[in-house]
Amino acid sequence: MSKKYTLxxxxxxxxxxNAAVTHAEDDNSALESYNRAMFxxxxxxxxxxxxxxxxxxxxxxxEFIRERVRNFFENLKEPASMINHTLQGNxxxxxxxxxxxxxxxxxxxxxxxxxxxxxxLNKNKTGLxxxxxxxxxxxxxxxxxxxxxxxxxxxxxxxxxDNAADPxxxxxxxxxxxxxxxxxxxxxxxxxxxxxxxxxKNLELLDNLTANSVDAYSTVKSAYMQxxxxxxxxxxxxxxxTPASYDFDFDEEEFDD
Numbered sequence: 001m002s003k004k005y006t007l008x009x010x011x012x013x014x015x016x017x018n019a020a021v022t023h024a025e026d027d028n029s030a031l032e033s034y035n036r037a038m039f040x041x042x043x044x045x046x047x048x049x050x051x052x053x054x055x056x057x058x059x060x061x062x063e064f065i066r067e068r069v070r071n072f073f074e075n076l077k078e079p080a081s082m083i084n085h086t087l088q089g090n091x092x093x094x095x096x097x098x099x100x101x102x103x104x105x106x107x108x109x110x111x112x113x114x115x116x117x118x119x120x121l122n123k124n125k126t127g128l129x130x131x132x133x134x135x136x137x138x139x140x141x142x143x144x145x146x147x148x149x150x151x152x153x154x155x156x157x158x159x160x161x162d163n164a165a166d167p168x169x170x171x172x173x174x175x176x177x178x179x180x181x182x183x184x185x186x187x188x189x190x191x192x193x194x195x196x197x198x199x200x201k202n203l204e205l206l207d208n209l210t211a212n213s214v215d216a217y218s219t220v221k222s223a224y225m226q227x228x229x230x231x232x233x234x235x236x237x238x239x240x241x242t243p244a245s246y247d248f249d250f251d252e253e254e255f256d257d
Contacts, residue, residue: 031143038144039217045147046199054199068112070201073194075104075111077125080165084131085124096121129158129231136234142221150224 058066078101085093100116100123108115117123132154133139140153148159163169172187209223210216 031141035142035144035221036217038146039149039220042144042147042149043216050196050199051203053196054203057196058200058203066197066200069193069197071104071108071114072111073197074114074123074125075101075108076167077127077162078104079167080128080162081124081126083165084126084128084162087131088126088134090126093124093126096124127158128161129155132158133231134234139228139232142225150220152228155228 078097081097082094082101085091085097100121101111103116103119103121104111104114107113114123137154139155142150142152145151145156151159168187168190172183210219213219
């Protein structure tokens with residue numbers, strides 16, 4: 001599919017989400033009420049499920065093991081980077097991401113070791129969200145997703161697109177081993193491990209962000225949206241006009257919980 005038709009489809013999806021979310025925002029603060037309710041729900045799930053599991057995971061594993069797990073899941077994101085570097089016209093970075101995926105998936109033992117960085121192929125992660133930003137697709141208003149947390153219409157479309165490029169998804173879809181429940185148990189089990197690994201990595205970051213905060217929702221919203229300002233620069237604008245970003249690094253996969 002050409003860039004023209006790809007952009008049209010993605011723009012249509014993002015604009016429909018933008019329209020729906022903006023309509024809710026303008027409807028007597030309905031979106032604000034929803035956001036706060038969902039934020040409260042997510043906080044409860046985190047306090048009683050995700051955070052305890054993440055702390056337990058940290059307690060029963062070593063840093064060496066946790067790093068191997070993080071590297072494994074980071075390597076699975078390289079195909080999304082490959083595709084989006086190409087869509088952004090960064091062919092050199094496409095080659096680097098391709099090389100990283102091939103090297104780390106083989107010599108790096110399924111990505112558990114980052115061999116490619118030692119060879120000078122440093123990680124330069126990107127995704128559909130950044131591609132849409134480069135194509136001048138508007139971000140849209142802030143809203144909170146169940147479990148995944150802070151987002152915008154463009155970020156949500158980007159997250160869905162990047163997940164569709166996950167090799168685990170396609171391996172599970174085309175795999176022909178075992179029964180369906182065995183395949184899906186393996187897939188969702190690995191996905192759950194990735195989520196726990198991500199939450200463990202951000203234990204201190206999220207605690208520090210909301211510590212002593214009178215309104216945790218407003219703090220998180222402000223930090224998230226300020227961080228996204230650095231993405232909202234079209235490809236035809238000068239880099240010097242990029243707005244300053246927030247100190248916290250709220251990369252999508254690092255702040256979806």
